[in-house]
Amino acid sequence: MTSPASASPASSSREQKLVLAIAIIASFVSFLDGTVISVALPAIEADFGGGISVQQWAVDAYLLTLGSLILVAGSISDTYGRLRVIRWGLIGFGITSVAVAVAPTAEVLIGARLLQGAAGALLVPSSLALIMTNFRGAAQAKAIGTWTGMTAGAMIVGPVVGGLFVDLASWRLAFVINVVPIAVALWLLARLTQQDVRLPDAHIDAISAVLCAAGLGGMVYALIEAPLYGWGHPQIWVPAAMGVAAFVAFLWRQHVATRPMMPMDLFKARNFAWGNLSTFLVYGALSLNGFVLAVYLQEQAGLSATAAGLASLPITVIMIALSSRVGALAGRIGPRVFMTVGPLAMAAGALLMLAVDEDFDYWWQVLPGIVVFGLGLTLTVSPLTSAILGAIDTSRSGIASAVNNAVSRIAGLVAIALIGTIVGGQLDLNGFHRAMMVTAALLALGGIVSWLGIRNPAAPGSGEEPA
Incomplete structure (x- = not known):
């Protein structure tokens, strides 16, 4: 070989x-x-x-x-x-x-x-x-x-x-x-x-992996089942407390371990830290929106599964058509304005879907919000990734990317766990409206966080501080 x-x-x-x-x-x-x-x-x-x-x-x-x-x-x-x-x-x-x-x-x-x-x-x-x-x-x-x-x-x-x-x-x-x-x-x-590639000094931090899984599992179980049992029930507060304790132990271990699973010093880079906070808010909102829209369109609006799948297709078409151009513009202008305007546009798209009524009409009640949402998402994704990975030395881009990927997945995990609480236990019209308002709030926070925290990198050789 x-x-x-x-x-x-x-x-x-x-x-x-x-x-x-x-x-x-x-x-x-x-x-x-x-x-x-x-x-x-x-x-x-x-x-x-x-x-x-x-x-x-x-x-x-x-x-x-x-x-x-x-x-x-x-x-x-x-x-x-x-x-x-x-x-x-x-x-x-x-x-x-x-x-x-x-x-x-x-x-x-x-x-x-x-x-x-x-x-x-x-x-x-x-x-x-x-x-x-x-x-x-x-x-x-x-x-x-x-x-x-x-x-x-x-x-x-x-x-x-x-x-x-x-x-x-x-x-x-x-x-x-x-x-x-x-x-x-x-x-x-x-x-x-070719021969497989192995690193002789690689280290698997199994303890951190177990603590992370146990922590997230306990908290997610409590969030999903709390509307059924209530927070005062031992079946809820016991796993919640154990989950919080395990996750705190996971974070503590990342600080003290010689070779941590998630190196905490990555977060000393400003754009990496603020970018991941924005990621958590934006991707939590994306997961909430995707879940609620797909289920509501079938269970309450009466669309077929195929039609519900096609309902969000304009978002993907917009992303494919414009992502490379947005990426190039963000490379010249810097990511800050895109990471601010993009989530705010998505928030506006979510609010437009409050037009959904008992007398359902996809073309007038959903499509306008979908289009605005897609434009906002296109403005956000590429600049967000560039800002986060660009803040870290290229030799550590692999772990930086893995951390950001994990943050986005965990954001979706938490957002979906909260759906029962957000919609009031039933995804009817009122529940759909509440979910869209929470989605908009999370996205607006994501835009505000980006404006406050993200700094555009200085031009190469300018000697200037990031803007």
């Missing part, structure tokens, strides 16, 4: 194409599953019952393990090899996808989603690491751009294809659409001739 550095140009080119295809497919299936679930939630609840709580757990079980393990997944990849870990992740994701599809009860489905999130956590960091290992310079930037663009396609494919399966066959089949791309990725892995 050969390494990328020692391969001939022709062999290297072939290997790079294989590596890029594997990285794209491995990440695609993880993102795809996160979008498929939204349109399948009403059908899942119709089969299993349990109301909005079951729907929350169907989403949050995946996000819980994904968000808490994605930080440690990078060190697992370094310890055991990127190719091996991607293979483990793909096989695990395929098996758990089938387990979700055949789940006889809600409890089995939720358990399978927990395992699926753990498998998904192995895929994204290892995919990026594989690209970083096999590409250099301009080729690396182009490969990452291709990876980003192709994986973003999951935003289009997931809701539409998932909706078609729900409407024409069964929600269960929507979860096995991953099996074919997983099989292709495993076949491509078998064709690679």
Whole structure:
């Protein structure tokens, strides 16, 4: 077997194409599953019952393990090899996808989603690491751009294809659409001739991973089930207290550990710290909006799963059309104004959806808000990522990206856990309006935080302080 550095140009080119295809497919299936679930939630609840709580757990079980393990997944990849870990992740994701599809009860489905999130956590960091290992310079930037663009396609494919399966066959089949791309990725892995890359000094901080998962799990359980039992019930306040204690212990360990899972000194960089706070607010709002819109459009407005999946399609179209131009402008002007105006525009889009009424009309009540929301999201995403990663030395870009990814997943986890409290236990018209107002408030806070905290980097060689 050969390494990328020692391969001939022709062999290297072939290997790079294989590596890029594997990285794209491995990440695609993880993102795809996160979008498929939204349109399948009403059908899942119709089969299993349990109301909005079951729907929350169907989403949050995946996000819980994904968000808490994605930080440690990078060190697992370094310890055991990127190719091996991607293979483990793909096989695990395929098996758990089938387990979700055949789940006889809600409890089995939720358990399978927990395992699926753990498998998904192995895929994204290892995919990026594989690209970083096999590409250099301009080729690396182009490969990452291709990876980003192709994986973003999951935003289009997931809701539409998932909706078609729900409407024409069964929600269960929507979860096995991953099996074919997983099989292709495993076949491509078998064709690679390069040696796997392992770092001899890699360290897996298993204690931090357990503390993080236990902390988030306890708090999320309490948030989801509190509307049913009340905060005074021991079944709520005991796991909540244990979760808070475990998460505090996790943060303490990150301060004192020799090789922490989440190096806290990263947050000494101003744009990294404020950018992640903005990420938490913005991505929490995105998850809340996506969940509520997909479920309400089916359960209350009477749209089919396919139509509900298509309802948010304009957002993705706008992002594909304008993201590169926004990224270029933000590179010249700086990210601060984009990270301020973008979330505020999204907040306006969420408020426009307060026009939704009992006499439902997508074109006049939802579409205008969707378009404004999409424009705001396009203004936000690329500058936000650039500001956060640009604040950290390139040698630490991997862990910085992993931390930001984890923050966005945890934000979605918490927001969805709070849905029962936000909508009052039932996603009727009043609940939908309350959710849109909370979404708008979170986004407005995200814009304000960005204006107060983010600083534009000084022009190279200017000798000026960041603006």
